[in-house]
Amino acid sequence: MNPVISNGSALLEVEDLRVAFASGGREIRAVDGVSYTVEAGSTLAIIGESGSGKTVGCRAIMGLLPEGAAISGSARLRGTELIGLSDTQLRKHRGSDMAMVFQDPARSLNPTMRAGKQITEAIRTHRKVSRGDARDQAIELLRLVRIPAPERRFHEYPHQLSGGMRQRVVIAMALACRPKLLIADEATTALDVTTQAQIMELLLELQRDLDMALIFISHDLGLAASYADEVVVMYAGKIVEQAPAKRLFGTGGTVKMRYTRALLDAIPHLERPAHTDLPVVAGRPPDPSMLPVGCSFAPRCRSAADDCTAKAPALTEHAPGHRWACWHPCENGGPV
Amino acid sequence: MATLTAGAQQPLPSLVSAGRLRSQRIARALRLWVPAGLLILMAFFCFVWPYVYSIPPGDSGSILAAGLPPFSPGHWLGTDPNGVDISSMLIYGGQVSLEISLAVTAIGMLIGGVLGIAAGYFSGWADAVLSRVFDVLIAFPALVLVLAVAEVLHPSELHLIWALSAFSIPAFARVTRGTTLTVRTLPFITAARLTGTSNWKIIFKHVLPNIIPGIVTFSLLGIGIIVILEGAVDFLGLGIQIPQPSLGEMIAKGQTVLTAQPEYILIPSIVLLIFVMALNLLGDALRERWGVR
């Protein structure tokens, strides 16, 4: 069991979260025992490949998984246990205390409903406000997310807006009831690099202004390095490394787990000598219905030894605030 | 460094009950094999059984045995007002219906399929012209088209096949054109063309294998539709002529005695229903297996 230090002031406490599905006669372990805490107003980055379980875990907390999902464990939002609540009860928190923003704004918005209406819907679901008041609030929200000419945008359909504007509308929808926790699931992946930076800056500003905690899910370690306070790296449904961002990146960074190291090395740098191969990690993540016995990363790890395939390493706190799960971690942040 | 066992993570116990997984697997297998088995059984009875076991003729009978109810000795489904054994009528009628529908489907698949692939793959003016022609043919209500053709060509099995093909060829062409178009835009096709692979090779090695699942599931549906259409033509007396039996004609004849002896209508109707349902269910199960949309 992984000891999770709970000092009671944490906004979100996740403990031993597990999610599994039955599909085609096999069990798919999407999330296999995940624990972390998020302090109020802080930023947590959950990094991982597709299929690592990063999205499923957060959707489980929000209660957005399809019917056939089996969920166990605990997720406490300001002390209230979320896992096991009925959908009716969870709905009171969804959109009001905690909100989520998704990857592709083109698909996150209902194409046959005007932008403004989608925002007022978010407001009127949780508060008893008149239509006129809701409209005013929605326009205020559009202004908050820095959309130009908010009154006009209010009446437009999603396809009439650009990608960046759509994402702002989605953020406005999420902030409608001033949630204390915002989860951004690959919120910038579908955008071009410039817009990406703009949206991230916007999110951070909003976070400060509204005293909101932010969890952002991504596969991009660079984003984590630039914007996160705390970083969690996931692989095959488990957390493999967990530390404050400062400890992992920057000068004297001490990345320990081989997988995280490999991710970092795969980021192209300008200083690299030209015409050298990019150190990509070979192979693919394991099939979640057939997880290997030992360390899940062992089949792809260059430093894998016999003990790696025999037994899976547990996530343990080897250094203050820094947990990793690896039998042969990297030394001094050196290469794999 | 800690010892090997301490700090090791045991695999967590399964969250999903094994029973649930097992029942999922069983249900999936049943959905495929029950209809498939039914169809094989029916095909067996139509094409193998009459040659292995002697059954009463389907087109003649003795007046002495007229109008027998089901479960009579020697005639387990009874006989019609002329003494013809009903189960034999089903079997021989089924033979003809199956022959016709398989022939029509094969023609549709071959001719329609080729045209559809050509239209979908080569596009351009060939596609435009062909699509217009098919639009016209499909715009015709199918039954009316078949009736019109069946009326002008004297009723016979061969003419019926041509008439029904007038409907199945454009239907298949449309489906294959659609799936070919989807496949053609996939990146690996573009890659193959860029490396200079000949069009024929691309079609045979790449396009065809990818559209076959869609074509097969559509064919299953199509056989059902053809059998129903053919039955409709027989029902109206414009298709297979008496004394040769057919399901449609059995239903039509049963109208006159609906009040007294509903089994003349009910038996062929139910048999027809089961046959088409089995086809549809099999098509659904295959679509589920192969991931066709």
Place this chain on the structure above:
Amino acid sequence: MALAQQVQLQRDPGARSDIARRAAGSPALQLVGRRLLTAIPVLLGVTFLTFVVMNLIPGNPAQLILGINASPAAIAKLDVQLGLNHPFWDRYWLWLDGLLHGNLGTAYSNQQSVNSDIAQYLPTTCWLLLYALVGALVLGVIVAVLSARKPNGIFDRISLAVSMIGLSFAPYALAEVLAWVFAVRVHWFNVIDNNLGGNPFSAIKALTLPAASIGFGLFAVYTRLLRADIVEQMQREDYIVTAKAKGVAPWRVLVVHATKNSLFTLITLVALNLGTLIGAVAIIEPIFSVPGLGAELINAIQINDLPLIEGIVVVFALVTVAGNLIADLLYAVLDPRIRYGSSGS
């Protein structure tokens, strides 16, 4: 038009042309125009095909009418009388010309104009089709939405089973079974019911069994595909998850978000199945002796009345094409992506 625009029109006549210009540029109208244009060759092809099928087949119509034993002289005389001695293309142009002017020729059997014959029977068929279509649509949408509420729940499983039966039941077989159950066993309806004149109630009662025979199959198709589409939307589409993430109640998500977007599928579905719907009347009407166009077609076929057959077939085909066109237009009008285009930013 908005009030402001109307007021502006009154004050400034130049604005009228401006609005017309903007309307002409509107993507929706362009789409409508394009569809109309492509429909014309299809319509033409349909008429041509009808004429070809009826006239290029072996056998002389005059002989068919007079019988095998007729003398060649009698046949030749009838040939001239019916205008059959003219070359094919002449006859086609003549017929097409008549068609375009609304005249479908004269029936062989009773020397009545085909137009009047069709006009006599068309209304009944229209009512029957409408009854079947509306019934199937309303029931189909309701059942689909209720099924999609809890996929694989009890209601869903039952409705899937029922719709599977509906898909697989031959309409004529179904008609007979319905007749047996509801008219013979339980005397709720009459098998042959001609009270179509009188009050609406008796007409509805008379048409119920025929409409159900046609409509059940349609209902099955609609409910199956609509349910699949709604479930697909609910499970795969991101905007549904977003709506749920906002905390919107499940019913609202289902009806306001998913179903609204699935309506497009429904329209396409109705259009695609129009041919089946219209063709089905030809076989259902005779069973219940409904005095409609379908029954008349079967009669005409049985007495080899070529002009009548041609006329009715053309009407059927044209209505199918028109129906498809209307569906296309509806699609264009309802989808805001087409109506408003991308004004971008």
